[in-house]
Amino acid sequence: MxxxxxxxxxxxxxxxxxxxxxxxxxxxxxxxxxxxxxxxxxxxxxxxxxxxxxxxxxxxxxxxxxxxxxxxxxxxxxxxxxxxxxxxxxxxxxxxxxxxxxxxxxxxxxxxxxxETAPTAATKPGWAWExxxxxxxxxxxxxxxxxxxxxxxxxxxxxxxxxxxxxxxxxxxxxxxxxxxxxxxADHISARNPDIVAFRAATQRLTRSSDDFSAEASTAYLDMEQAAAAMLTSEHAELMEKSGPLNSARDEVETFARSLAPGLLLDFDWAPLVNGFGDADSMGGYASWWYGDPGYANIELSNSVAERWPSERSRALVAHEVGHAISVRCEGAYDDSSQDKVEDWATAWAISMGYLNRANGTSTYGTPPQELIDAAAACR
Structure with a gap:
């Protein structure tokens, strides 16, 4: 088929x-x-x-x-x-x-x-083999x-x-x-007050930043070191300035003044004449103070205060000047609208501390009223 x-x-x-x-x-x-x-x-x-x-x-x-x-x-x-x-x-x-x-x-x-950087992906290709x-x-x-x-x-x-x-x-x-x-x-008590204030401020800044050690703490520490160096410089200048035959007596006067107002920042300057007094049998003193936190003061004394130290006259005059200086702790405690009222306060303060010699201010400014003495007794 x-x-x-x-x-x-x-x-x-x-x-x-x-x-x-x-x-x-x-x-x-x-x-x-x-x-x-x-x-x-x-x-x-x-x-x-x-x-x-x-x-x-x-x-x-x-x-x-x-x-x-x-x-x-x-x-x-x-x-x-x-x-x-x-x-x-x-x-x-x-x-x-x-x-x-x-x-x-x-x-x-x-x-x-x-x-080192991680790889990056290229654009997605189209064909299977790619x-x-x-x-x-x-x-x-x-x-x-x-x-x-x-x-x-x-x-x-x-x-x-x-x-x-x-x-x-x-x-x-x-x-x-x-x-x-x-x-x-405490070891450099003769350093000038502005340097001590700067040192305290730097110390406070460092204390605040010390828990987180960083650039801020480093800067604060540098400021503290610089303030400490300034304290040493001004202390050296002060010690040189008051050196000489009266040096020991001057140290005692300054220690006494600081003991009347513990912790108060006090600077001292010495000269033959202060406020027009210091020759013959006279003694002179002058105080300047600055309010603030902390406040501080400068006391100028004639060499005759040290020469007569530790007489009651010298002690009473120094107490009067510290009475001015301690105003930084008791701002507003008295009427400071006139120089006479300011002097009355310093005299009252010296009396409240027990220094009754007329060099406490009464010989020049008279006896202050009892109510002012009572007010001054509250300022320490």
Whole structure:
């Protein structure tokens, strides 16, 4: 039995159908590959983007930690370079210097780590073969980013630890200085009042900032050191000014005056004549005072006060001048609208302290009323 050949048109239709099926299959396969490539890329990109965000956050935290470490380290360098033997405890200063030295390589290493940047993703390609390559790169970059995140966080912890050590050492160092301030002032009582006031103000600023050792504490400590140096300079000038044969008696007079009003800031000046008195058998005194927080005063005395020390006349005159000076503690306690009333107050104050010699002011200004003496007795 023989088969008759297919019509020519039928063969062509078969070929076309087969080609169409093949193209359809290829299209389906390509579409599946393209879809798979897109899905794999999108998953990899989401994972990478999340890691990139974490990396940027961790790096920002590291930069902040390094900046803080650098600031505290600079503050420590400044303090140790400035610290004198007057105020800061030697051991505390050495501990701070050691902490500064130990922090230096940490700052360098952490700065280097913070300088490393995470990879960035390129624009998403279109074709499957490009997507597969880009996905592989994203996965590799993700691994790199994970390592960087660990490095950033570890470095940040190291920087924070070094900062903590520095701050502890810095706080201990400057605190030792503030704790020595009272004794330093007591040891240099002849320093001029404005320098003492500046020293106290710097000490207070340092005390307020010492718990958080940083640039602010460093600046306050520098101010404190400068004020201490100024105190030493003015003290030296004062001691030289009153040196000579009457030096011992002058010291006793000044000690006596300060004992009448403990804690009151008093400066003293000495001269042959004060307020027109001091020659022959006379003695002269003059007081100036400044209200404030704290207030302070300056007392000028003639050399004859020291020459006659410790006579009752000398003591009474000095008590009168301290009566003027102590006005800074009792502002508004008396009528100071005229010089006569001001002198009455000083005389009343000397009397209230028990100094009854007429050199207390009564020889020149008369006896003040009892009510003023009573008011003065409340001013101490």
């Amino acid at each position: 023989t088969e008759s050949p297919a019509p020519p048109g039928s063969a062509r239709r078969t070929i076309v159908i087969r080609l169409a099926v093949t193209v359809a299959v290829i299209g389906i396969l390509f579409g599946a590959v393209q879809l798979t490539a897109n899905l794999l890329y999108d998953d990899a990109r989401r994972a990478f983007d999340s890691l990139a965000t974490d990396a940027e956050t961790s790096r920002s935290s590291l930069v902040e930690a390094v900046d803080e470490l650098h600031e505290v380290s600079k503050a420590g360098e400044s303090v140790t370079a400035t610290a004198s033997v007057w105020l800061m405890d030697a051991e505390a200063k050495q501990n701070l210097a050691t902490a500064v030295d130990d922090a230096a390589p940490v700052v360098e290493q952490m700065t280097s780590t913070a300088g 997507l597969f390559g880009a996905t592989a790169q994203l996965n590799a970059d993700s691994s790199t980013t994970v390592r960087l995140i660990d490095d950033y966080r570890s470095a940040g912890q190291d920087a924070a630890a070094a900062t903590s050590v520095l701050q502890e050492a810095g706080t201990a160092a400057v605190t030792s200085a503030t704790e020595s301030a009272e004794q330093f002032e």
